[in-house]
Structure formats: C-alpha cells, structure tokens
Amino acid sequence: MKLVVQVKICPDEPAFAALRDTLHACNRAANHASRIAFDTGITAKIPLQKAVYADLKEMGLSAQPAIHAVRKTAGAYATLKANLNAGNYGPEGSKRRAKVEGKPIRFRKDAAQPFDDRCLSWSFDARTVSIWTVRGRLKNIPFQGSPGQLKMLTEHRKGESDLVYRGGSFYLYAVCDIPDPEVTEPEGGFLGVDLGIVNIATTSDGAAYAGKGLNRVRHRHRRLRKKLQKKGSKSARRLLRNLSGREARFAANTNHCIAKKLVTEAQRTSRGIALEDLGGIRERVRLRKPQRVTLHSWSFAQLGGFVSYKAARAGVAVVFVDPRYTSQGCSVCGHISKKNRPDQATFLCTSCGFAEHADVNAARNIAERGVAGWAVSHAADDAA
Template structure:
C-alpha cells in the first residue's frame, strides 16, 4: 500500500541523509560480500555488523542494510541461473558476475515497527533517522487505503524517494476470499498489440493511443542516445520512468475493468499462457520493438492478483491456434485470417472480428480447463509460476464441482 509522506524541510533533510547513509552501508556490505564470497544473511551480518554500526547506524537499520545486500545477491544468482544476463561468456553476464552489486544513494530502504511507527488516527508516522527519532511526519491516502492500513498492515514498510516525493510502501496482509465457482462460464481475454485486450463479450481495449505514445518515446530515445551528453542521459532516465508508469497505469485500468466485469457476471477469467512469446514469435524488425516493449506479464499479473482479491477464478489456456480456429465450427486454417482484424471461416462462412473470435475460443478452452483441473481433489490452481510463486503454489479454495 503506497502512501505519500508530507515532510517539512527539516524532516526531508533528515530522511534524505538517512536514506543516503543506509545505502552507503548496503554498498559496503555488498563489497564485503563480493570480496569474501560470504553472501548469506546470517553469515554476512556476523561479518559486517560492527563495521556498519561504526558508520552511525543503529541496530535495526544495520540489520536491514545487510539483508538488503544479501537479498540483492540472491536475486542476482537467480537471474543468472534463469539466463536473464545472457549465456555463459557474454559481456553482460561477465560484467554482472565480476562487479559487486551497487545501490543508488536514494534506493528504497525497509523499516520495521521498531524503526517506524504509524499513528493512523492522526495520519502521521514517526521514524528513526540519523538525527534521532523524527515524529509527526504527515501522510496522505484515500479512505480505502486508510481502511486497509488500519485492518491489515503487517511487518515492514519501505521508505521510497521517487520523482521528488517521499512515499511509504506499507505491507498489508489481506486475506483472500474463497475462489467461487464460475456459474456463468468464463470471460475470455485475448491479449495483443494492436488491441491490448479484447473480451469474448466484444469489449475492445484499443492499443492505438498506447502504441502512439510508445513510438513517440522511442523516437525521442533514439535522438537522446545518439546525442550522448549528460543532460541527454538525465532525460533518458526521466523518460524511462515516465513510460513505465504510463504502461503500469494502463494495465491497472484494463485489469480492473476485466475483473469487475467477471465478478459482476459471476464468471471466471480465461487468459492465454503467453510464456516465451518473445522467443516463439517471428516478426519483422520494425515490429520487434513494439512486441518487446509491451508488458504481457505485467497485465497478466495485475489480473491475477485483482481476481484473487475478488474471489474470481483465473485459468490459463494454450494459446495455439486461438486466432486461426473458428469459434462456430472449430475449423482451423491460416486462410481464416485474411488480415489482422478480420476472421472469415473458410468452412462454415462464420465472420467476426478476429480478436473477438480468438477471445471466444479462449473462453471455451477456459471452461474446459477449469472442469479438468477440478475433476480431481488434488488439482492445483493453474497459474504460471512467473505470475508469482505464492499464487502459483496456492491450491484452489472454495467448493469443488
């Protein structure tokens, strides 16, 4: 849960210096871990605890700085194993393996309840800083956020400085409702580039505006990269953050509408399992940038967690031939798609918008997949692992058919 802090000038100075010192300490722990090969949380804490304390940190921030460094190396190891830095011997992989992890001077810092306390009635927080305990720092949030903070806040909160503003990311442990049975079937959702999401009901979330913004930003990035000055690099960083926020906001908006519609009509949501699509799909060079810049996984993850909070079942289906198969008769042929937007079955003559036909095929497969997965008592909720191990591992709840 993100809330915006409202510090005065003195409090802002203290928070900035606190964040800077915590990240200096985390960088020191990271270098020591890299030099010694000691990267476990407990063993690294034994190694550098005294050194970080001498920098001016108290006990709990010291422990959190160590854990942040250890966690970064655990993430790096997992990414190397998954091949996200390229194959063995590649320049990017060699650079990642041969240099210690570094943290920005304003990177986020976690605080537990010993360092940070909330006064929800007064809408203030008090926090440890390098200048001592700082109290009565105001924050603002919506009434819905305040309700969630009051009822479900647990554990750590992250102090974040972004875009010139201060935020706290509070962890809320919200119990999920039982996943209900899809009494009216499934809402099929076809994800794409020309149209971001199209439902089996015929609702189209067009991608024209999003793609126009991305094309404009890509042209600007090319000009700035060619220029290569310090000011150009600053603008590139700013542009990157702005585009990511724009894409996330768009995906939040679409996913909320899809889940609300499924909940209102007592249906589940059926999605294509698009894992590895970037490796499978062959496109011309001008189209590759559009494909690789579109966040398939993010939209899917947003749908999954919003659906889980609403008790809406989600299933992932095989995407093979959903665009070429006829929803009326089942005939599959490339000739059924004369162009990107048109579907005309060569067998029965059925005609429809191509993405709506694909979404209906997905809905049909979703209903069949749900029935199969719930036929046995030990069936698992079919969520791909990339959408979150906690969701992927969770067994289905609620009554079984």
C-alpha cells in the same frame, strides 16, 4: 492476499534532509556488504550478516537498519543468481553475462530501504509516522493518502514498509495482509481475454481495448529519448530524468483501467476470467526489427497481474490457459490452419466458413479452454 499501499509523507526541511541522509547511509552500507559478498562469495543472509555487521555499525547504522541492509544485499544476489540460471543475461560465455558476473551489485544512493516496526511506527488517528534516521528518531511526520488507502492501512497493515524517494518526494510503501475472499463458482462460464499489441485486450463478448493510444505515447517518448540522448547537453539530461517513468506510469494506469473493467464484467455476469499464459513469449516469438521494440515494451505480464489480484479481491476465478493455436483455431468447428488468418484482423475458417474478428475468435477459444481447465483442476481437487 498481500497488497502494497503507497502513501506520501510530508517532512519539513530538516526531516527531509535527515531522511535523505538515511537513505544514503543505508545504501552505502548495502554497497559495502555487496563488495564483501562479491569478494568472498558469501551471499546468504546469516553468514553475510556475521561478516559485515560490525562494519555496518561503525558506518552509523543501528542494529535493525544494518540487518535490513544485509538482507537487501542477500536478496539482490539471490535474484541475480535466479536470473543467471534462467538465462536472462544470456548463455555462459556471452559478453552481457560476463559483464554482470564480473562486478558486485551496486545500489543507487536513493534506493528504497525497508523498515520494520522497530524502526517505523504509525499513528493512524493523527496520520503521522515516527521513523529512525541517522540523525535520531523523527516523530510526528505527517502522511497523506486517499480514504481507501488510509482505511486499508488502518485495518490490514502488517509487516515492513519501504521508504522510497521518487520525484523529489518521500513515500512509504506499506504491506497490507488482506484475508482472501472465497472464490465464486463461475456459473456463467468464463470470459476469455485475448491479449495483443494492436488491441491490448479483446474479450469473448466482443469488447476491445485498443492499444493505439498507448503505442502512440511509447513511439513519441522513444523519438524524444533518441533526440535528447543524441544531443547530450545538461538540459537534455535533465529532461530525460523528468521523462523517466512517465511512460511506465501511463501504461500502468491504462492496464489498471482495463483490468478493473474486465473483473467488473466477469463479476456482474457470474463468470471467471480466462487469460493466456504468455510466459516466455519474448524468447519464442521471432519478429522483424521494427516490431521488436513494440513487443518488448508490451506489458502483458503487468496486465495479467493486475487482473489476477483484482479478481482475487472480488472472489472471481482466474484460469491461465495454453495460448497455442488460439488465433488459428475456429471457435465454431475447431479447425486449425494458418490459412484461417488471411490478415491480422480477420478470421475466416477454411473448413466451415465461419468469419469473425480474429481477436474475438481467439478470445472465444480461450474462454472454452478456461472452462475445460477449471473443470480439470476442480475434478482433481475433488478427487484429492
């Protein structure tokens, strides 16, 4: 299992300027490679490297940073191609798709830059790093992190690290390769988790994690952004920059806390976790205009990802199930009908009369599908 550990580096003023210049130089090189790729149609890493390597060396990059700039460019075009093929920029001939296809990819001047072990070395005992820059090699730059982060870095760091400039500070995002623990057999069944907007997550045990606070923050930020964008002054633009990312960090922290509680409960009760497979829900669901912003800012994929990796670290089984009719089906008799949902929060079966909170009923259906899905997948593994 690969995890990313973030640590803050604390350069002095000359080193800070050298790191900033290095990011600018690497991203200028990436933009040059991007223009060549766009003009020639050469987007694969090796052919693109042959076409632009000499140019990047003349721009002041040494061998490894030049190669990484090319690889970053090739990766960006591969991602763009995948998004186009998936229709994420609209159908062929649409204005949005034409706009994306009609210009080369651009990298911000402070965009992250990867460094391998030839360009970046760690001294964990001294808590310092040595890193290549356009002004020469910088040594003994201190870094700081939590005890857990430092322990993971010392024991499991492997591969590249990204130099990131964010909020006026420099960070290193280091890849750690952790051995996968053995997944424990879910002897107690599965903890079903229904994801939603009113309640971010509701479990089959009846625990609900309300989304009211998160939605309130999002609505406040949206109103503030609208006012600042309308004003358009220099101070308004500065405040918009400061506001950028605050909502995303708040949502991520909320999802981290929920995911940790779900995994802890599943581990305590010797159960797995069953989640809805909600891929493509934004394309399938049709909502009234006031509800669209809420849906499109709903970070269910992030919560699912957090649950998956935390569960993997704890050896807890995770199953993704088909979400269709989980909110309309009765968890007692199995009867499915739209009439079973008289309102958003209520489930009342028109067949057997069973009544429950709608999200809890859906979570119980998800838990049952988790048991069935686990049995089917492991029966196939045993047969193989």
